[in-house]
Amino acid sequence: MTTVTGLFDDYQDASDAVSELEAIGVPRDDISIVANNSDNWYRQDETSEAGEDAAAGAGLGALVGGAGGLLTGLGIMAIPGVGPVVAAGWLAATAVGAVGGAVVGGAAGGIVGALTESGVSERDAHVYAEGVRRGGSLVTANVDDRLTGEAERILRxxxxxxxxxxxxxxxxxxxxxxxxxxxxxxxxxAERDRVRRTTPL
Structure with missing residues (x-):
């Protein structure tokens, strides 16, 4: 098994990547998504077409992932240093230290620790975590070696x-x-940071 990770500036691109991973045969419980929710684009406490579309678009639904087979569905969580995120899957459960769907204090190493435990280099993990902090969406998948090339094409x-x-x-x-x-x-x-990055000098 190989861990493949991709950072996306746009949630829809991350969502599409999840769907593509599923299409090539990566099991749902081997895929995780963590998306910044600082602008409250996804609200767990209300039923709306937008919320339903977000859940359906992630292609994840309720997942079993993380340490001890934690059940983690698409929902709002808080990650230290990142703030509110919409997250699902094993990486999210590890990053927030979720137990039975509840967040208990700080994470064991937070998002950087969760990424490095999964095989991502610490240097890259810091950039991925900062990317989510600044408004991005992170998709991480544990893939069979035979699917690594296709997964890298999708996520990178x-x-x-x-x-x-x-x-x-x-x-x-x-x-x-x-x-x-x-x-x-x-x-x-987050928007100011995006404008700074995309505005030519």
Whole structure:
């Protein structure tokens, strides 16, 4: 088994990637998604077409994942340093230390710890975590070795963030690594960051 991870600036692209992973044969319980929810685009406490579309679009529904076979459905959680996220799957359960669907205190290592435990390098894990903090969506999958090439094409293709370029962009602004004790970005800060990255000098 190999862990393949992709960061997306747009939730819909992340959602489409999940569907494509399922289509090539990656089991649902081997896929995890963590998407920033600082602007409250997904609200768990209300039934609406938008909420239903978000749940259906993720292609995950209720999943069994994480340590001890935790049941983790698409829902709102809080990750230290990241803030509110819409999440489902084994990575989300590990990152927030969920037990029976409830969040208990801080995570055991938080999102960086969850990623490194799954085989992602610590250097890359910091960029992935910061990407979610700044408004992105992270998809991680444990895939059979025979599917690794296709999974990498899906999660590291043109719709996803180029990790080296994003790391350089963060570092040019003085960033040195993800800080779980830092204040999470709100939706205004996330949008300002996006504009800074996409506006030519």
């Amino acid at each position: 293709g043109e719709r996803s963030v180029n990790l080296d370029e994003r790391r350089s962009a963060y570092e040019s602004g003085g960033w040195t690594g993800f800080d779980a004790t830092a204040e999470p970005y709100d939706d205004i800060e």
